[in-house]
Amino acid sequence: MTEHNPLSQFRVVGTRPVRPDGIDKVTGKAIYGPDHVAPGMIHGAILRSPHPHARIRSIDTSKALALPGVKAAVTGQDLPHLPGKSVSLGEGEADLANLSCNCLARDKALYEGHAVAAVAATSASIAREALKLITVDYEVLPHVIDLEDAARDDAPILHPDLRTQGAEEPSDKPTNIAFTFALKQGDAAKALDGAAAVASGRFAMPPVHQGYIEPHACVASWNADGQGQVWCSSQGPFMVRAVTAGVLDIPVSDVRVTPLEIGGGFGGKTTIYLEPVAMLLSRKAGRPVRLAMSREDVFRASGPAPGLVVDIRIGADAEGNLVGIEADMLYDAGAFPGGGTMLGPLVLSNMYRYPAVDIRTRDAVSNKPSVAAYRAPAAPQITFAIESCIDDIAAQLGMDPIAFRLKNALRPGDTSAMGMECGEIGFVECLDSANAQDHLKAPLGDNEGRGIAAGYWINIGGASSASVSLAEDGSVAVVTGNPDIGGSRASMAIMASERLGVPYEKVRPIIGDTATIGYSVVTGGSRTTFAVGRAVVQACDTIIADMKKRAANVWQVAEDDVEWRNGAVHCTAKGNDNAPMTITEMAENANTTGGPIAAEVSINPHDSLPAYGVHICDVAVDPETGHVSIKRYTVVQDVGRAIHPDYVEGQMQGGAVQGIGWALNEAYIYNSKGCLDNPGFLDYRMPVASDLPMIDTVIVEKPNPAHPYGVKGVGEVPIVPPLAAIGNAVKAATGKRIRELPMSPDRVFAAINGGK
Amino acid sequence: MIAFHSPQTLEDASALLAAEPSARPLSGGTDLLVQMRSGRVEPAAIVDLKQIPSMRGIRAHDGGFAIGAATPCTALLDDAALCAAWPGVVEAANLIGSVQVRNRATMAGNLCNASPAADSVPALIAADARALVVGPAGEREVPIADIPAAPGKTNLAQGEFVAEIRLPAKSASGGDAYLRSIPRTEMDIAVVGAGVSLVLDSSGTCTAARVALGAVAPTALLVEEAGAALVGTGLDDAALDRMADAVRAACNPINDKRGTVEYRTAMAAILAKRATRIAQSRAGANS
Structure with a gap:
């Protein structure tokens, strides 16, 4: 399969050899998280809260422990209390108290599915039986699911000690708003009031899950001499080591983590849920213990990507120069602080030149699972709003959407509103390449529309x-x-x-x-x-x-x-x-x-360069049913240099497909009791193969001077543009701007028929 | 411990099912095994019906067809006569799940799982199909619409099970069709389903019509007023509009994670119209 381009300056870089791990994966020999077996291993199971918000008065595990075959039981009281302690993960800090409480609830269950106790037994079925014998005395508390409700002053409070970080006027009042940040440059209100074209609106989207095929799973063994071992799939064994040692409050050298093959992560496996619990069970049982989530556990208790509600206003002068942007973002953190708050402004400021900026971002906790990273965290959400508005402004001015973006795109030498200097970025090259694609010239049929949208991701x-x-x-x-x-x-x-x-x-x-x-x-x-x-x-x-x-x-x-x-x-x-x-x-x-x-x-390099991509999407909208089908899709992306083009294209296609699912049907749906109503792949609707056309890819290579072969990083940015690319295509097909996700048939039907 | 039985006769199967209140019949298992794994049902006994010879295969019966209850959906596609006579029924049965699921799943299982969204059920009701029910008291033939009682519940008595699905002889100038609305293109459950079966005379006038709906009420519905609106007409747009009005009037759906009342009601009418046009073209092609 190796092909060699005689014009290439490289012998192997840029070719497509067979992957070294391919045979093991296609023949079923690869060992994934739930596959690992340690000698003498027993089986753990986790009891999860049926309530979205409840005080835990007491937990009685005595009957479970009396069941023959049960070797250990643990609750949150078995984990050390670590208020204020955190651990560095390189990418950021992890709050150990919150991580610990997420692994096993301490005083309160904060979402339906929150782990409250665990057992280990000689078989998985005995472990499941043992869970039924655990008595938890809950005091059910009022819950809050909706993001905007959670941010209100009179909302049920999740963490009585939480105070808003970054607030201009610090308050001692308990709140669910964990963090706020504001950035002002120039007079955006004045600039927008005088703009020739303005697009604005409230955009809203619920949490979505990464949807990796492999559920979280681990085996842990903690010996009497204090030495512990963990086998698990994750996006980083050193991360697992740091947080497992941190949550257990033991030396890092006492934990050795062996990475297993990973069946998808997409950011969702940059944190942990099971490992400290498996370690505790192992120490009590004196045996290695496996813990594995079911699919329902994964949906109910592992991090989705945050929802977002944003009020946004962007404007341009008559020549098509952007004059300013206002945005008020509220990200959903789930049960614990950390909704990726700073990433919204980062993304917002790194696409176009804005002479005036007035933005605020906040994150609020609510009775939903704690959010985790998902491929370009926080970027698809805010980009949906930005690129929808950019498209509407171009339309108001009668400008071509790519020409309008080219006029305003950040270029090397520019400094973004967040103060980041643009190096050898390739945004303009992507727009130029998109402009040259045959796709743009293909004729459209009745009820079809074409949309384009761009995306940015920082890359680290x-x-x-x-x-x-x-x-x-x-x-x-x-x-x-x-x-x-x-x-x-x-x-x-x-x-x-x-x-x-x-x-x-x-x-x-x-x-x-x-x-x-x-x-x-x-x-x-x-x-x-x-x-x-x-x-x-x-x-x-x-x-x-x-x-x-x-x-x-x-x-x-x-x-x-x-x-x-x-x-x-x-x-x-x-x-x-x-x-x-x-x-x-x-x-x-x-x-x-x-x-x-x-x-x-x-x-420890810090001279990475951001990635930009431009997506072109054709949709057909059934005017009677509101069904949106993707007819054609092209991903254009600057990758710096494609080392193995197959996997670069695979990332571009996979990111686009996850974005398509996010745009059209994926959503966390809660019932009135605050419980997740769709914790499975039947009703949490990721795209299936027949939903998609071939995703065409165009690799743009503007090399990164900081890498020996010019690599910029490719995996995340392709999930950023699809939400707006599809929204823009739906608008082109129907005349309706849809500002809420997902663009499911009933929502599009309502829009077409004069609903909101 | 779960007892697993593989009876060889209908009588033995009935006796085994009658003997244990929590016993469940098994054919494809695509609903039962999933429900057991999730803890929704915990039967003490499973009675596998697949080993009974008459439970498998498709036979001619009274000019129509008798389909053994353990016949998987994909096997229907291999029967050319069945596909020619009742394409809507075969298509409906082959919308369920995925190909892998349909290699196991059966129409009788789809019927007895009693989901209001079962794909094959509205198509079978429209086709005026019947179920052969076997039980301790012997056999009885029951209209398909009378099997489901409520979501997850049937009208079958203890020890009773469906042994055959019986499709009537098809009129020479008849046609049927089934359409469903799902957010994706496959691997999904109907938000709304509509089955239509009709007969045309030589002038194209509709002489008989049955319209059935899924997922708009606790059980699949036969909407007699909708069929009546078509009979005696040339299936002009006005007749279809009257049919659609009757469909909307019959809808009594719920708001849930799969759809709203408004959307389901609107889609029921649209799908019924589209299915009518397909059935019409099939009937025309046959006449």
Whole structure:
């Protein structure tokens, strides 16, 4: 399958070899979270609150413990109380008290499905029986589900000690508003009042779930000597180690975490739910314990992406220059603070030039599961509002939507309203590329419409480690600490192969556990191919330097007279006819030139570059039923450089499809009792294959100077534009601007028939 | 412990079901096993009906068809005569779940699961199909619409089960159709379903019509007024509008996670009209 482009400056980068983990995955040999078995392992089960908000007066586990086969029971009282303690995860801080309370409720159950107790037994069915024998004395409290209700002064209070962080006028009144931030530049109200074209409105969207196929699961073993081990799938074993040790208040060195294969994460596995509970059960039972969520548990108790309500106003002058933006955002945090509040303004300010800005963002807690990251967290929501308005302004001015965006797009050298300097970003290149697509010229039928929308995501770098070692025959082991959620093994192998001049097939990319490789932050933030890839290349460069040194020694020439080229050392000393030595020869002779050839590199780069994408979408709307079908879809994205184009395109397609689901049918639906009404894939409607056309992809490559091959990061931005691209297409087809998600048939039907 | 029985005769099956109040018959298991896994039902005994020879396969019966109750939905597609006579019924049965599910799932199971949204049920009611019910007291033939009693409940007595679905002989100039509304394109449950069966005379005038609806009431409905609105007409737009009025009047849906009262009522009328046009073209093609 390897193809080589003779015009490429690279030998392997940009080709499409078979992924190293492919055979195990298609033959069922890969070990995912719920598959791991440890000798002597027993089975845990978790009792979850049936109430969205209740004080826990007492929990009696004695009858459960008396059931034959039950080996341990734990409640929130078994976890250390850690008020005010937090742990750094590289990407941000995690509040340990909240994390602990989310793993096992302490005083209150804060959402339906909140874990309140757990047992471990010799079989899964005994464990389930034991749960029925646990008595919890609940005092049911008034609950609040709706985001705007939660933010009201008279709302039921979730956390009596919570005070709004960042408030201009601090108050000592209990509140559900956890955080607020405001940014003002210029006089946006005045600019908008005098604008030639203004689009505004209230946009609202409920929480949605990442919908990974693999439920959360782990096995934990905590020995009497204090040494603990955890096997689990996650987006980062070092994250699991940090928070598990943190929640249990034990030394980090007492927890070793082995990553298992991950069946989808999309940001949702950058936190934990089960591991400290499994550790506690294991210590009490003296046996390894498995905990695994059911699909219903995943929906009820693992982090969805936050809902958002935003009032927004954007305007432009008659020439099509944006004059200002006002936005008041309220993100949904779920049960605990942390709704990604700062990310809304970040995204809002990093697309277009706005001379005047007046924005406020807040997050509010409510009786729903604590939110987690989901692919470009907080960006799809606010971008839905922005790109809907941008489209409406272009229409008011009679301007082409791409030309209007080009006129206002941020370019290298610009500084965004949040003060971020734009480096070699490729927003303009994406818009130009979109403009050149045949898709834009394809004719549309009756009741069809075309929409375009753009998206931004920051992309991060961060702590990353990699080791590269040569085997005796010149084959290469590349070890990193980052789970492969999007084809990163293949990318690491390609970059090592390119750098070392060895065949791709001779490179074995391995994902190490927390004891085998240096610290690395999670696979997230679209960072892995950029930051971990850079560590891999630097480790390759380190052993290349070592091999040059050894060759100089063998040849008795100066190191400057040794050159590395095409996988071999060459002697460039004048009048010297030393034959080149290949990497294989260097490996074979390693023990006579200084010993094993290997290097480990740990870095912490912060010069990542953002990603931009532009999506083009054709829809057909059934005017009688309100059904929206996607007829054609093109994703244009600047990726810096595509190391393995298959996995770059796969990310672009997968992100677009998740965005399509978000736009059309996905939503958390709560009943009047505050319970989730659709905790399964039947009624939580992600797209199925027949809902989608082929998602066409156009890779734009404007290299990142901070990466040896130009990588920018690709995984997150493709979920950002679809909500607005589809909204704009529906408007083109029906004339109706829909500001609430999802754009399900009944909502579109109501809009067409004169409803809201 | 759950007792698992594989009787070889209808009589044995009935006796086993009668002996244990919580016993459940099993054919495809696509509803039962899911309900057991989620804890919704906890039967002490399962009676597998698939081993009884008459429970499987499609036979000619009274000029029409007798479909063994354990016949999977996808098997209906292999019977050319059935597909030609009752395409709406076969299509409805093959909208349920996914291909994998339909390789196990049966129409009789769809009927006895008693979901108001069951896809095959409105199509069977429109086709005037009947169920052969076997029980301790012997056999009886029951109109399909009389089997479901309420969501999740049937009118079958202890020990009774459906052994056959019987479709009548099809009129030479008849046609049927079933349409449903779902937010996706497959792997979903009907928000509304509409089945129509009609007969035309040589001039294209409708001489008989049955219109049935799913997911707009606690059980699938036969809307006699809707059929009556079509009979005697040439199926002009005005007749279809009157039919649609009767459909809307018959709707008594609930607001739930799958749809609102307003949307369900509006869709019932639209789907009934669209299904009528398909049935008309099939009847015309047959005449």
